[in-house]
Amino acid sequence: MTALPLTNLVHDNEVDTHHRALRFLTAGSVDDGKSTLIGRLLFDGQAILADQLDMLEKRAAGQPLDLSLLTDGLEAEREQGITIDVAYRYFATKSRKFIIADAPGHEQYTRNMVTAAAGSDAAVVLVDITKLDTSVGAVTLLPQTRRHSLLAHLLRVPSIVFAVNKLDALAQPGPAFAAVSKALRAFAEQAGIEVTAIVPVSALRGDNVTQPLDGEWATWYQGPSLLQVLESLPGVQEKVEGRLSIPVQYVARESGETGDGVGHQPRTLWGRIAHGQVKAGDQIQILPSGQTAIVAEVRRAGETVAHCVAGESAGVVLDRQLDVSRGDWIITPGSATPTQSFEATLAWLDNEPAVAGRKYWLRHGNRWVQARISAIEHRLDIHTLAEQDAEDIKVNEIGHVRIETQSALPVEPYASNRIGGALIVVDPTSNRTSGALLVRAAS
Numbered sequence: 001m002t003a004l005p006l007t008n009l010v011h012d013n014e015v016d017t018h019h020r021a022l023r024f025l026t027a028g029s030v031d032d033g034k035s036t037l038i039g040r041l042l043f044d045g046q047a048i049l050a051d052q053l054d055m056l057e058k059r060a061a062g063q064p065l066d067l068s069l070l071t072d073g074l075e076a077e078r079e080q081g082i083t084i085d086v087a088y089r090y091f092a093t094k095s096r097k098f099i100i101a102d103a104p105g106h107e108q109y110t111r112n113m114v115t116a117a118a119g120s121d122a123a124v125v126l127v128d129i130t131k132l133d134t135s136v137g138a139v140t141l142l143p144q145t146r147r148h149s150l151l152a153h154l155l156r157v158p159s160i161v162f163a164v165n166k167l168d169a170l171a172q173p174g175p176a177f178a179a180v181s182k183a184l185r186a187f188a189e190q191a192g193i194e195v196t197a198i199v200p201v202s203a204l205r206g207d208n209v210t211q212p213l214d215g216e217w218a219t220w221y222q223g224p225s226l227l228q229v230l231e232s233l234p235g236v237q238e239k240v241e242g243r244l245s246i247p248v249q250y251v252a253r254e255s256g257e258t259g260d261g262v263g264h265q266p267r268t269l270w271g272r273i274a275h276g277q278v279k280a281g282d283q284i285q286i287l288p289s290g291q292t293a294i295v296a297e298v299r300r301a302g303e304t305v306a307h308c309v310a311g312e313s314a315g316v317v318l319d320r321q322l323d324v325s326r327g328d329w330i331i332t333p334g335s336a337t338p339t340q341s342f343e344a345t346l347a348w349l350d351n352e353p354a355v356a357g358r359k360y361w362l363r364h365g366n367r368w369v370q371a372r373i374s375a376i377e378h379r380l381d382i383h384t385l386a387e388q389d390a391e392d393i394k395v396n397e398i399g400h401v402r403i404e405t406q407s408a409l410p411v412e413p414y415a416s417n418r419i420g421g422a423l424i425v426v427d428p429t430s431n432r433t434s435g436a437l438l439v440r441a442a443s
Contacts, residue, residue, distance in 0.1 A: 021097035021098065022096055022233055022235055023101070023121045023122075024098065024100060024124055024159075024233075025102075025103050025122075026038060026101070026123075027113050027116075027117070027125050028125050028128070028144060028145055028148060029126075029128065029144035029145055032126040032127065032128040032131075033128065034103070034126050036204060037209065040203050040206050040209045040210070041100070041227070042089060042091055044209065044210045088100065088101055089102070098230065101116035103116045103148075113151065114347055117151060118155055118422070118436075121157070121158060121159065121234070121235045122157060122159035122160070122161060123152040123157045123160050124162075125145060125149050125152070125160065125161070125162050126162075127141070127142075127162055127165065127180060129164050129165065129169075129170065129177070130169050134175070134179045134180060138183065139179050139183035141187060143383070146383070149188070150191060150398065151347060151398075153192070153193045154398070155436075156414065159233045159234070160188075160195060160196055161195075161196050161198075161230075163226055164181070164200050165203055166202060166203075166204070167201070167202055167207070174219070174220030174221075178220075181198045184198055197223070199223065199224070199225070200213070201226055208225045208226060209225060210226075211225055211227075212225045212228070239310055239416075239417075240309040240310045240311075241276070241277075242275065243331065243332040243335035243336075244273070244275065244278055245273070245274040245275035245332075245417065245419070246272070246273050246274060246314065246316070246329065246330040247271050247327075247328075247329055247365030247366050248269050248270070248324060249270055249271045249366050250326060251267055251270070251324060251325060251326065252267065252270060253266075266296070266297075267318075267321075268299060268315040268317055269316045269324055269330060270314070270315045270316075271313070272313045272314075273309060273314055274310065274365075274420055275417050276310060277309040278295060278307060278308055278330075280296060282295045282332075283332075284318075284330050284331065284332065284333065285330075286329070286330060287328060287331060287336065287338055287410045288329075288408060289322070293318040293320050294318065294320075295316055295319070296319040298314060298315070299315030300312060300314055300315065302315075326367075331410065336410040336420075339409065339410075341374070341402065341404050341405075341442075342402075342403055342441065343403075343440045343441050344402075344403055344439050345400060345401075345437070346373075346398070346399050346435055346436070347436045348395060348396070348435045349395065349433065349434060349435050350395060350427060350433075350434035351395050354425075354435060355376075355391070356373050356401075357373065357374075359371065360373070360425050360426060360427060360428060360434065361426040362405065362409075362423045362424065362426070363424040363426065365419065369405050369407050370405070370406040370428075371405040371406065372403070373402070373403060374403065375401065376393060376400075376401050377399070377400040378399060379393060380397070380399060380400075382398070387400070400440070411439045412442070413439055413440060413442075420439075421438060421439040422438060424436060424437075
């Protein structure tokens with residue numbers, strides 16, 4: 001079955017700008033077809049430049065086009081036939097713009113998948129049905145399918161879609177798809193993952209990627225195509241109601257400002273709002289100093305505005321001079337209490353295991369602090385989802401730990417604030433990004 005012409009795809013300048021772009025990642029095991037799937041979306045969407053198409057046709061030499069080359073941009077990726085780094089691509093339909101992140105499938109590059117998932121509105125987890133034994137009563141999923149699904153869930157990716165790929169390689173795809181769907185739903189229920197959709201596709205042929213199924217598949221699947229599912233998904237909207245939370249990224253004193261008449265020049269405190277909204281007249285508090293002030297002016301892109309909300313970069317001018325620098329936080333007074341001890345979920349990404357007692361650098365917002373893992377409560381078995389006693393957390397493992405920091409941080413549970421509840425762990429000797437911390441509760 002060849003892909004039908006995709007009549008609803010258009011160029012970026014024709015897209016209705018009132019619809020927010022959907023950021024989604026593709027994840028899964030090695031050779032599940034992630035890059036090919038994205039290549040199919042770009043190819044059917046006519047989002048390929050003429051020179052790229054010429055390159056594909058020359059490489060094909062009369063054979064079917066290798067669409068994975070559209071995302072595997074590194075020479076090492078093309079030579080090995082795998083994805084190493086996250087590749088970002090863009091396309092649009094009449095109703096939606098899309099930003100796609102093609103995440104690596106190999107365990108060695110799980111850290112790249114975590115990076116892509118942290119800012120995504122949705123995750124498309126591919127499942128290669130040819131790698132699974134669908135003749136047994138209970139299908140066993142691949143470890144990377146389970147790991148990537150768990151990581152996407154822990155990172156609060158709002159919508160998780162399973163795309164069961166390569167059904168064109170089976171003589172009886174219907175029963176096989178039903179068996180895999182049952183296994184995916186059982187795993188998701190056990191892990192507490194809310195599944196948005198399970199969609200059968202053939203990325204190589206284009207079946208059910210951009211157009212609904214017909215012909216031989218229509219008898220056992222009547223649902224939407226993958227593109228139809230993606231078009232219907234909501235984008236992430238940061239919480240604009242309630243308390244204010246802004247990590248200060250930059251403090252600027254613009255030239256030409258006249259000051260307040262007593263020798264003080266007003267400064268603009270810039271940062272991306274993590275939670276709530278800010279407007280002139282609001283009372284705020286600076287952490288860690290605890291000092292308070294009134295917002296005199298709010299700026300966006302260099303211009304004074306009435307207010308700014310979560311997800312926007314804002315410049316805040318205060319009514320009086322305070323000692324504020326990069327790494328501080330602007331909050332609603334009394335809404336956060338800095339702490340030096342908290343519990344967190346740890347996704348470990350370094351080849352050297354995480355051990356209790358060792359010191360690391362943590363980045364919270366824009367502040368760097370020294371810290372140590374005071375205790376490892378347990379490690380999560382991705383196969384059984386059981387909590388196991390552990391003395392360390394090895395590469396690509398997920399665990400529950402306790403953290404103690406050298407100075408107090410205004411951390412919040414990750415479930416309520418994706419910015420205030422997330423930290424990066426860096427090895428102090430090698431400067432490698434070693435892990436990601438998701439705050440469970442502050443002590």
